[in-house]
Amino acid sequence: MLKGKKIVLGITGSIAAYKxxxxxxxxxxxxxxxxxxxxxxxxxxxxxxxxxxxxxxPVISEFFSQRDGTWNSHVDLGIWADAMLIAPCTAATxxxxxxxxxxxxxxxxxxxxxxxxxxxxxxxxDMYRHPSTQHNxxxxxxxxxxxxxxxxxxxxxxxxxxxxxEEPEIIVAALDNYFNExxxxxxxxxxxxxxxxxxxxxxxxxxxGNYSSGKMGFALAEECAAKGAEVTLIAGPVALSTRHRGIxxxxxxxxxxxxxxxxxxxxGSDAAILCAAVADFxxxxxxxxxxxxEKDDLVLRLxxxxxxxxxxxxRKKSGQRLVGFALETNDEENNACLKLEKKNLDFIVxxxxxxxxxxxxxxxxxxxxxxxxxxxxxxxxxxxxxAEDIVNELCLVIKN
Numbered sequence: 001m002l003k004g005k006k007i008v009l010g011i012t013g014s015i016a017a018y019k020x021x022x023x024x025x026x027x028x029x030x031x032x033x034x035x036x037x038x039x040x041x042x043x044x045x046x047x048x049x050x051x052x053x054x055x056x057x058p059v060i061s062e063f064f065s066q067r068d069g070t071w072n073s074h075v076d077l078g079i080w081a082d083a084m085l086i087a088p089c090t091a092a093t094x095x096x097x098x099x100x101x102x103x104x105x106x107x108x109x110x111x112x113x114x115x116x117x118x119x120x121x122x123x124x125x126d127m128y129r130h131p132s133t134q135h136n137x138x139x140x141x142x143x144x145x146x147x148x149x150x151x152x153x154x155x156x157x158x159x160x161x162x163x164x165x166e167e168p169e170i171i172v173a174a175l176d177n178y179f180n181e182x183x184x185x186x187x188x189x190x191x192x193x194x195x196x197x198x199x200x201x202x203x204x205x206x207x208x209g210n211y212s213s214g215k216m217g218f219a220l221a222e223e224c225a226a227k228g229a230e231v232t233l234i235a236g237p238v239a240l241s242t243r244h245r246g247i248x249x250x251x252x253x254x255x256x257x258x259x260x261x262x263x264x265x266x267x268g269s270d271a272a273i274l275c276a277a278v279a280d281f282x283x284x285x286x287x288x289x290x291x292x293x294e295k296d297d298l299v300l301r302l303x304x305x306x307x308x309x310x311x312x313x314x315r316k317k318s319g320q321r322l323v324g325f326a327l328e329t330n331d332e333e334n335n336a337c338l339k340l341e342k343k344n345l346d347f348i349v350x351x352x353x354x355x356x357x358x359x360x361x362x363x364x365x366x367x368x369x370x371x372x373x374x375x376x377x378x379x380x381x382x383x384x385x386x387a388e389d390i391v392n393e394l395c396l397v398i399k400n
Contacts, residue, residue, distance in 0.1 A: 001179035001226075002172075003031030003388075005082040008113070010106045011051070013041025014088035016122040016165040020046065023087055024054040026172035035077065036060065037106045039093070063105055074105060078112030083175060086110070087148070088122030088165045091133050097145075098136040117145045118175060122165035148174050184228030185395045191229040192269040193221050194262060194276035194308070196236030198255045202300065203287035211360035212277035214238035216325075219387035220273055221247050227391060232265045234258055236276055255279055255305035266312050271321035271394060274309050275349075277360075281305060313344030321397050323390070324348045327359060336370050346397050347371035349390055355380070369393050 007027055011020045020036075027034050034055045038048065040062075048059035060077075086093065086106070093106070097119075102108045110117065119140065127133055141147060148166050166174075195217020199207040218240050221233040225244035233242065233249045236258065242249055250265070252258045255278050266272050281302035291298065309324050316322050324345040326336040329352070336350040350368040351359050359365065366380040369390065378389055 001183050002027060002176050005032045005175075005179060006080055007032050007034050007175070008077055008081045008084040008109060009034050009036050010084060010086035010089070010093075010110065011036060011038040011042045011046065012086065012088055012090045012093045012106065012122075013039055013044060014090050014122040014165070015045060016088040017042055017045035019165060019168050020087060021050065021054060022168035023085070023171055024051065026168055027175070028054070030172065030176060035081075037077070037109050039104050039106050060105060063108075074108040074112045077109050078114050081113065081115045083115050083178070084110065084113045084117045085120070085171070085175065086117070087120035087171055089119045091121075091123045091127045091130075091136075094119070094121065094133060094136045094140065098139040116178070118148055118171075118178075119145055120148045120165050120171050146174075146178075180226045185399070186224055186391075187228030189229045189270040189398065190232070190268055191224045191394075192232045192234065192262065192265045192272040193217055193224065194234045194236075194258060194272075194274050194278075195221065196238040196240075197277050198236050198258055198279045198305075199253050200255065200279045200282035200305070201286045202283050203289065203291045205290050208279055208282065208302075210277050210279065212236070212238075213360065214240050215363065215383050216365060216386070217273075217275035218242065219383045220275055220390060223384070223387040223391045224273075224394075227395070232269070234261045234265065234276070255282065255308070259306040259308050259311070262308050262312065263315070266315065266320075269320065271323070271398060272312060273323040273390070273394070274312070275325050276308075277327070278308060279305055307343075309339075309343040309345070316344055321346045321394065323394060326350045327353065329353050333368070333370065333375065336368075340370060340372070347393060371397075 011017055024034050035057055036051045036055055036059045038059055038061050051059045096107050097110055102111055137147060148171050150164060150166050196214030197210045197212040199209045201207050214235060221231050222244055225231045225246035231247045233247050235249055235251055237253055250261050252261055258276060258278060282305050284301040284303045312322055322345050324343060326339050326348050328335050332350055332352050336348050340348045348370050350370055351365055353359055355366045363383060364380055365383050365386045367378050367386055369376045
């Protein structure tokens with residue numbers, strides 16, 4: 001949920017200042033706008049040119065940017081920001097923050113900040129353990145600031161790695177999680193999601209299946225859980241794991257198993273997203289032993305599997321929402337619209353195999369969201385970003 005957020009990044013005079021580049025990249029990648037405020041000593045460790053190149057904004061360091069009376073307003077920055085992050089934060093800056101010593105632009109910005117403040121300390125272990133440093137950290141925590149520091153890890157001396165600055169990706173994740181916690185439009189909702197392929201057995205060692213990796217469905221599960229939902233994820237055979245504790249996973253293999261699990265879970269769900277690539281046909285007979293190659297050919301008679309989307313559409317009650325997926329190779333929009341109506345869906349997510357580098361096995365996807373109100377087109381994105389687009393649409397549908 002960092003997309004569109006305005007972050008003031010304070011950088012102080014620490015050897016860890018170079019890691020600010022990775023923090024900026026992580027924040028920008030998630031859609032945040034970053035304004036750097038750096039102390040004079042911070043510029044001894046990293047150049048403003050490097051930072052402004054990454055943020056595409058001039059770096060602020062002094063009160064007066066020119067000799068013509070133009071000045072940088074710490075008050076305006078405090079109003080502009082959605083959050084302030086000080087990383088790395090030295091022991092000296094901690095002391096100034098705790099005691100209100102406003103002798104540089106960073107501290108005056110901090111004292112004017114209306115938004116939450118995150119602090120990532122960076123110093124050697126002895127400085128970190130000194131009672132005055134610990135006292136200052138307790139003081140600024142008492143002011144409502146949030147400290148981000150390593151919870152584990154060891155230095156070469158064998159002592160715990162407290163004092164060193166937390167890794168950039170974890171710092172970015174801490175801010176992301178904070179804003180996710182503040183924005184939970186699906187809190188109290190139960191969402192069922194199907195993901196991955198199904199395998200329809202021919203014999204004990206062979207099956208009919210497809211190339212689905214499950215990545216899109218798992219990304220949807222994580223996004224729904226991050227927005228507060230209790231998620232039931234019904235997953236076909238995939239090599240993926242879940243991270244969020246709000247996801248309950250049910251592993252299945254065949255369409256029959258996915259059908260039964262979906263019918264049971266949907267009854268208590270507020271919404272369902274049917275992302276799985278379910279096999280449309282299965283062998284009429286499954287051999288109990290491996291089929292030997294004794295003939296020049298092998299004829300398999302196939303029969304249709306359950307149409308999970310159609311059955312859930314038939315069972316859908318007032319207030320429930322149902323989202324489907326359509327993977328098409330031709331006449332995409334028309335086929336998706338027919339499926340939308342036939343299966344009683346609230347909206348359908350259309351992907352096309354004609355979009356290279358998307359769909360099966362890929363980390364990216366390019367979709368259209370089609371409803372009775374029209375069609376929304378989206379550019380090619382990472383699947384976790386696509387999941388955010390889809391879940392945002394679901395939130396709108398639930399709200400209405």
